[in-house]
Amino acid sequence: VNSYAITAVDNVKQLFPPGKEWLYFEIYSHQQRSDALLTGPIAHFIEKYNSHINKWFFIRYNENGYHIMFRVLLNDEKDGYLLTSAFSGYLEDDIASGLISDLQIKTYKRETQRYGNDIIDDVEMHFRADSDYVIALMQSNADALSKYKYCADLVEAIQNSAVLDDVFITEIIKMMSDSFNEEHNLDPTDFKKLNSQYQIYRKTDFLSLSDEQSSLFNHFAESFISILKKINESRRGQLFSDLMHMHVNRLFNKEQRTHEMVVYYFLLKDIQRRKAMKK
Structure with a gap:
């Protein structure tokens, strides 16, 4: 816990x-x-x-x-x-x-140990926004690459809100990515596969969300940002990774930890690519 x-x-x-x-x-x-x-x-x-x-x-x-x-x-x-x-x-x-x-x-036992008594109500309400959005996504049978893209859009919305500072969010993403890579014992061949998958991901033209999906995505992203704003900065990194973890759990019906690894790997590649372009 x-x-x-x-x-x-x-x-x-x-x-x-x-x-x-x-x-x-x-x-x-x-x-x-x-x-x-x-x-x-x-x-x-x-x-x-x-x-x-x-x-x-x-x-x-x-x-x-x-x-x-x-x-x-x-x-x-x-x-x-x-x-x-x-x-x-x-x-x-x-x-x-x-x-x-x-x-x-x-019997429902609330996860107050993880989230804290002060925001458990907000977390449950956020889980509703997350669940509503994910079910709307499922109705159009979004594939894995699209789901990774929508996760990247979510993180971009969080970055744009400035609730987490850019350096800090990069550190969290790097730490989570390293930790998942280690958990999956990735070898050079695996990294090669991930990198080629990332190239396909970069070149893909993703379908736009429907109006309903867009509206639910915006509500979900706003909920994510407002809950981070409610707590002091020392708790935000942990809560960000906890809520991302729960989102990936809902998005995918199997092998969620592997998908979570790919999400963070792609997020990190995006950050590295943007940094290289700025040089």
């Missing part, structure tokens, strides 16, 4: 057992199937019951079998039974056919 200097805010509720204002479902399925569940039943459920929902988000998780963690904060906890029953209804066919191997209802 990452920890950094956290401002104490007392009376922040940490645990929400079933039947309280947070609903928390774990949906077990094959990872290849997870995107269809997110753009299908989960998106339809959110749309239909939007007026009952304060915020919601999803996370992909591999422990004890691949699953989607789906968390929903109700406007009124009295709607819990209604929405639990409705959500089960949306998944009924997939459970019957075996596409979903299990649906579990859990």
Whole structure:
């Protein structure tokens, strides 16, 4: 667990057992199937019951079998039974056919250790902006290179906001890139492959986002920037990498850490290329 200097805010509720204002479902399925569940039943459920929902988000998780963690904060906890029953209804066919191997209802334990009591509410709201944007991206079947490009656009928006100073953001990206390269034990052949993939990435004409995707991207980027602004500078580097990590987790349905390695590698190459052009 990452920890950094956290401002104490007392009376922040940490645990929400079933039947309280947070609903928390774990949906077990094959990872290849997870995107269809997110753009299908989960998106339809959110749309239909939007007026009952304060915020919601999803996370992909591999422990004890691949699953989607789906968390929903109700406007009124009295709607819990209604929405639990409705959500089960949306998944009924997939459970019957075996596409979903299990649906579990859990206690939601907030990650206040990682994010801090002072911003946990904001982080959850940011996760909604992230989840809404990612589901909109999935609907146009964006490929991996496009997703890397949209991550680069996000980092560019953060840089332009000046919430993180340029030297500092370069240091974070370099540190994260080195750390992921080391974790993946990259050898010269791997670097050669990455570099040729980067050349393809540089030459690709990416499709523009639709109006809806653009609007959700802007909301997500603004949310990312405003949450960084809320905390003191000593916490921003860690929070930046934590929120990027969660974004990549949502963007890709498998091998997320490898994709995260590529994201940082490409970001670093972009920075190095821009520096070389300035000389």
